[in-house]
Amino acid sequence: MDPKSQRVKLNDGHFIPVLGFGTYAPEEVPKSEALEATKFAIEVGFRHVDSAHLYRNEEQVGQAIRSKIADGTVKREDIFYTSKLWCTSLLPELVRPALEKSLKNLQLDYVDLYIIHSPVPLKPGNKFVPKDESGKLIFDSVDLCHTWEALEKCKDAGLTKSIGVSNFNHKQLEKILNKPGLKYKPVCNQVECHPYLNQSKLLEFCKSHDIVLVAYAALGSQLLSEWVNPNNPVLLEDPVLCAIAKKHKQTPALVALRYQVQRGVVVLAKSFNKKRIKENMQVFDFELTPEDMKAIDGLNRNIRYYDFQQGVGHPEYPFSEEY
Numbered sequence: 001m002d003p004k005s006q007r008v009k010l011n012d013g014h015f016i017p018v019l020g021f022g023t024y025a026p027e028e029v030p031k032s033e034a035l036e037a038t039k040f041a042i043e044v045g046f047r048h049v050d051s052a053h054l055y056r057n058e059e060q061v062g063q064a065i066r067s068k069i070a071d072g073t074v075k076r077e078d079i080f081y082t083s084k085l086w087c088t089s090l091l092p093e094l095v096r097p098a099l100e101k102s103l104k105n106l107q108l109d110y111v112d113l114y115i116i117h118s119p120v121p122l123k124p125g126n127k128f129v130p131k132d133e134s135g136k137l138i139f140d141s142v143d144l145c146h147t148w149e150a151l152e153k154c155k156d157a158g159l160t161k162s163i164g165v166s167n168f169n170h171k172q173l174e175k176i177l178n179k180p181g182l183k184y185k186p187v188c189n190q191v192e193c194h195p196y197l198n199q200s201k202l203l204e205f206c207k208s209h210d211i212v213l214v215a216y217a218a219l220g221s222q223l224l225s226e227w228v229n230p231n232n233p234v235l236l237e238d239p240v241l242c243a244i245a246k247k248h249k250q251t252p253a254l255v256a257l258r259y260q261v262q263r264g265v266v267v268l269a270k271s272f273n274k275k276r277i278k279e280n281m282q283v284f285d286f287e288l289t290p291e292d293m294k295a296i297d298g299l300n301r302n303i304r305y306y307d308f309q310q311g312v313g314h315p316e317y318p319f320s321e322e323y
């Protein structure tokens with residue numbers, strides 16, 4: 001089957017391609033790499049691109065998308081682009097301006113999906129990560145239901161086709177789902193998900209509410225010291241993943257991506273390396289057996305690479321709940 005046509009229907013009627021291209025890279029990586037990698041990803045068949053205001057690359061990612069439209073590779077409607085509302089803009093009055101800023105950087109008329117990046121509100125202002133003199137995050141207090149209502153208005157205004165959330169636990173999702181006067185359900189919850197943190201309970205919860213789970217760090221993250229706990233084992237070196245990969249004559253990365261596709265999870269893969277970007281498209285070329293799936297399920301060990309330790313202590317810190 002043409003990999004470009006592998007999409008799932010969202011609860012608002014739009015479709016999301018099951019494989020997405022991740023674009024986050026640390027600050028020291030030149031932004032031109034995001035431009036070149038995104039162009040190449042679209043050339044080799046990626047139709048879903050994931051970025052965020054926080055990544056400070058929406059100018060380049062937007063440029064890449066527009067250049068692939070201009071040269072006839074794709075039409076705007078072929079691309080599914082996700083942006084994210086950063087934690088310093090969760091106050092309802094800041095939501096639309098934040099999305100408009102992303103659209104301006106992207107030079108696009110709309111995004112396909114706009115999601116709340118994380119449920120932990122931070123002090124509004126110019127700093128992405130506001131900290132006090134002792135280096136602690138400066139939190140804010142916002143009712144996420146009010147943030148959600150502002151997202152609903154953005155959808156009604158046509159600035160985004162769909163709206164969703166990221167890094168929410170099931171209680172936070174329930175809060176939105178049970179909100180009096182809810183107009184639109186979240187279409188997705190984008191969370192860390194890989195064989196070491198397979199999110200089976202959250203996945204079941206999401207499926208029961210027709211919410212798509214989108215997996216980030218599906219390859220075990222970039223192990224970046226700023227955000228990630230460095231003491232965790234390296235996923236792609238896992239012996240079980242490696243053995244399954246060998247059996248199928250594939251790579252451990254492809255097995256980790258295929259695992260998500262087969263359990264109904266939309267999966268993101270970040271790479272700025274041409275060989276690996278191309279390789280990741282091969283996720284549609286093979287199938288894992290039920291035994292393989294079971295063996296990979298057995299690797300779950302609640303290892304969270306992006307544990308966001310700095311957020312501990314905020315009442316909306318999402319990862320204290322079991323799921």
Ligand code: NAP
Nearest residue numbers: 022023024216217218219220221222253269270271272273
């Ligand atoms: P990831 O997709 O787990 O990738 C981890 C690393 O794997 C990359 O550094 C990449 O390095 C390498 N890689 C890619 N393909 C490979 C292959 N075929 N074989 C071997 N290695 C391979 O990393 P992630 O960036 O943490 O997550 C993916 C995306 O999810 C992000 O880019 C971002 O868009 C999104 N995200 C969202 C959140 C959130 O809070 N919502 C948080 C984190 C990430 P090379 O570039 O060198 O290939």
